[in-house]
Amino acid sequence: MKTIKVLEKAKKDKVIFINLQFTDMLGCLKEVTAPVQSLPDIMKYGAWFDGSSVEGFARIHESDLYLKPDPSTYAIVPWLSSSAGNTARLICDIYSPDGSPFEGDPRSILKKAIKMAADMGFEYNVGPELEFFLFKNGPTNCLPLDNGGYFDLATDESNTIMREITAALETFGIEVETCHHEVAPGQYEIDFKYGEALRTADRLLTLRVTVKAIAQKHGLRASFMPKPVMNMAGSGMHVHQSLFNKKNKKNVFFDYKDKYKLSKTAYNFIAGQLHNIKGMTAVLCPTVNSYKRLVTGFEAPVYISWARINRSALIRVPHWFEDKPNSARIELRCPDPACNPYLAFAVMLAGGLDGVKKNMRLTQPVEENLYKFDEEKLASRKIDTLPSSLYEAVNELRNNDFIQGVLGKHLYQKYMRIKTREWNEFKMQVTEWELEKYLDI
Numbered sequence: 001m002k003t004i005k006v007l008e009k010a011k012k013d014k015v016i017f018i019n020l021q022f023t024d025m026l027g028c029l030k031e032v033t034a035p036v037q038s039l040p041d042i043m044k045y046g047a048w049f050d051g052s053s054v055e056g057f058a059r060i061h062e063s064d065l066y067l068k069p070d071p072s073t074y075a076i077v078p079w080l081s082s083s084a085g086n087t088a089r090l091i092c093d094i095y096s097p098d099g100s101p102f103e104g105d106p107r108s109i110l111k112k113a114i115k116m117a118a119d120m121g122f123e124y125n126v127g128p129e130l131e132f133f134l135f136k137n138g139p140t141n142c143l144p145l146d147n148g149g150y151f152d153l154a155t156d157e158s159n160t161i162m163r164e165i166t167a168a169l170e171t172f173g174i175e176v177e178t179c180h181h182e183v184a185p186g187q188y189e190i191d192f193k194y195g196e197a198l199r200t201a202d203r204l205l206t207l208r209v210t211v212k213a214i215a216q217k218h219g220l221r222a223s224f225m226p227k228p229v230m231n232m233a234g235s236g237m238h239v240h241q242s243l244f245n246k247k248n249k250k251n252v253f254f255d256y257k258d259k260y261k262l263s264k265t266a267y268n269f270i271a272g273q274l275h276n277i278k279g280m281t282a283v284l285c286p287t288v289n290s291y292k293r294l295v296t297g298f299e300a301p302v303y304i305s306w307a308r309i310n311r312s313a314l315i316r317v318p319h320w321f322e323d324k325p326n327s328a329r330i331e332l333r334c335p336d337p338a339c340n341p342y343l344a345f346a347v348m349l350a351g352g353l354d355g356v357k358k359n360m361r362l363t364q365p366v367e368e369n370l371y372k373f374d375e376e377k378l379a380s381r382k383i384d385t386l387p388s389s390l391y392e393a394v395n396e397l398r399n400n401d402f403i404q405g406v407l408g409k410h411l412y413q414k415y416m417r418i419k420t421r422e423w424n425e426f427k428m429q430v431t432e433w434e435l436e437k438y439l440d441i
Contacts, residue, residue, distance in 0.1 A: 016085030027340030067092035106342035127194035144186025227292035234293030254328035272355020279400025
């Protein structure tokens with residue numbers, strides 16, 4: 001959609017306010033609201049804001065940044081509609097005063113990775129499976145909305161909520177393919193149409209804010225926290241991925257003659273992701289709580305391996321109909337919904353392309369249940385594990401120059417400072433478990 005069409009659409013939609021949206025480096029959605037009268041100038045010149053007030057963006061003496069809306073992201077915000085007029089949103093890129101893309105903008109980081117793929121003749125498509133919880137009350141006593149399990153029939157209340165969420169997402173132009181109850185009580189998953197990485201990251205942010213808004217309307221609390229309840233399944237964000245040829249639009253991961261129906265490019269891409277995964281984990285699983293999910297026994301991946309049917313492997317090759325070769329894909333199972341999708345897709349893409357560029361060889365698949373392997377068997381098969389804490393993940397990122405380069409010096413340094421501080425804050429906490437365990441020593 002071009003600028004002129006945005007202005008025409010805003011007039012036709014009786015828009016009175018525009019929400020200009022962007023994310024900080026942690027993936028938290030931010031916005032600046034402006035009256036619609038300012039829209040022509042904003043579309044032409046952008047809108048200035050104070051970058052020093054956003055976590056990790058800019059220092060006080062270099063704080064001026066501006067937002068430039070992406071016209072293709074225009075949409076009406078359904079829960080802000082009123083008889084007085086409507087509110088529209090536009091997702092923005094962030095620029096420095098000299099007109100260059102701001103090096104701390106996560107959306108810009110993903111664009112750079114996409115250009116890297118384009119220069120190699122590829123388009124990068126992703127399909128995330130986003131899981132979340134619906135709770136009846138606040139953060140200190142999380143009571144799930146229902147007692148359902150995997151694929152259980154929805155209750156009247158949850159059915160109403162999921163229908164409202166789906167309808168709201170369609171207003172934003174997001175085509176929901178399926179939604180269903182997940183393993184844990186009160187846990188759900190929404191899958192939307194597989195697509196180009198930048199648009200999919202935009203849609204993920206929209207999905208998160210939509211779920212929260214609709215839940216709040218019903219007096220509920222939606223949570224994308226990776227592990228909100230002990231001894232229940234955590235929430236993941238498995239990501240299906242493929243590369244397409246930019247010219248003929250064919251899936252370059254597909255090879256009919258191969259046992260797994262995967263091409264050499266696909267094997268190289270998997271090898272690259274497995275090679276870089278430890279350095280990527282601090283971005284894909286970005287919180288202290290993320291590592292409460294990455295434990296054995298809850299279908300969460302821990303072991304750095306790949307397979308066709310084995311869901312304990314880190315990367316899985318899903319089945320697809322053979323007469324649909326464009327469905328060929330791989331599934332990375334460690335990311336969680338707390339991640340910044342722009343940064344997550346950027347490191348995933350770059351990590352895989354690293355394997356393609358360097359013609360990395362892939363190890364043999366592991367189709368056995370890895371959770372039943374003891375330490376000796378894991379060592380004999382040379383199967384490594386993901387970092388087990390945010391502290392370990394941050395150190396792995398510190399030792400991976402390639403992933404640092406993907407993030408860029410500015411964002412990398414700011415991100416490391418934030419995550420190191422987060423870990424140090426966590427280290428000083430005294431938990432209920434510790435009190436019960438040690439108070440009477």
